Amino acid sequence: MTTAESTQPITALLDAETVLGIADQVWPSLVGDGEVFVPVPAPPPAETVSAWVDITGPWTGSVVLTCAPATAEALTASVLMTRPPVVVDDEDVEDALGELANVLGGNIKSVLPGESRLGLPKIGSAPSQGRLDDVCRVAGQWRGQFLTITVQGAADAPHAERNEVPL
Numbered sequence: 001m002t003t004a005e006s007t008q009p010i011t012a013l014l015d016a017e018t019v020l021g022i023a024d025q026v027w028p029s030l031v032g033d034g035e036v037f038v039p040v041p042a043p044p045p046a047e048t049v050s051a052w053v054d055i056t057g058p059w060t061g062s063v064v065l066t067c068a069p070a071t072a073e074a075l076t077a078s079v080l081m082t083r084p085p086v087v088v089d090d091e092d093v094e095d096a097l098g099e100l101a102n103v104l105g106g107n108i109k110s111v112l113p114g115e116s117r118l119g120l121p122k123i124g125s126a127p128s129q130g131r132l133d134d135v136c137r138v139a140g141q142w143r144g145q146f147l148t149i150t151v152q153g154a155a156d157a158p159h160a161e162r163n164e165v166p167l
Contacts, residue, residue, distance in 0.1 A: 009134040010059060010151055013112055019138045019149055022107040030100055031078050031142070041139040042146040045071075050126035051097035053105035054154070057116025061134065061153040063105035064126050065097060071145040072097055094123045108151055128155035 016039075023037045045068035052064040067075065076088045076096035088096075098121030109116050129135055134153030141147060 009131065010061060010136055010153055011133055013059065014108070014136060014151065016136060016138050018111060019108065019136060019151060022104060022111075023138065023149055026100070026103050026107060027142075030103060031075065032081065035078060035142070037140050037142055037147065037149070039138055039140040042141045042144070044146050048126075048146075049093075049097070049123065051094075051101040051121055051123045052127060053101050053121050054119035054127075055105060055109050055112070055116050056119065057109075057112070058114035059112055059116070059153070061130065061151065062127050063101060063108050064150040064152060065101045065104065065147070066126055066150065067142070067147040068145060071142065071147060074143065074145070075100070097121075097123055104149060126150070127152075129153065130155045 020037075020039055027035055027037050047069060048066050049069050049072050050064050050066040052062045054060075054062050072093050073088050076093045077086045079096040079099065080088070080092060082088070102118070102121045105118055109118050129150075130153030135150065136152075137148055137150040139146075139148045
């Protein structure tokens with residue numbers, strides 16, 4: 001049994017710099033040489049799509065990648081290394097965004113304490129967040145377009161009120 005004094009939310013386990021460092025490692029290898037995620041916030045678009053993977057373990061939550069549908073299509077074309085003119089279908093977008101979320105999630109899982117499992121990638125509207133102090137978000141841009149990477153506690157975790165990792 002743990003107490004509030006001996007447990008920590010995700011914000012105590014990693015910070016935006018760690019998430020950005022992981023993105024800096026992942027982006028060129030998956031999205032392409034010379035491609036970068038820039039941590040400069042952009043206004044959010046009216047419509048977004050998210051891809052995420054769940055992490056289950058001492059800390060339970062999701063790693064969520066969110067962008068506009070047009071950005072998702074451009075990311076997909078870059079990940080698939082297609083040349084213009086290109087038409088990517090919904091399945092391609094699901095695969096590419098899911099793979100980005102999966103690799104980001106796997107790297108984030110590796111810096112968390114304890115043994116955790118990574119779920120399969122999902123795509124759609126972002127999952128609900130848990131507590132406000134259990135969220136680490138890096139807002140930025142890719143090719144000048146809105147994109148965020150969010151590590152968030154699960155709203156429906158068995159201990160969502162205390163989604164924390166023992167010290």
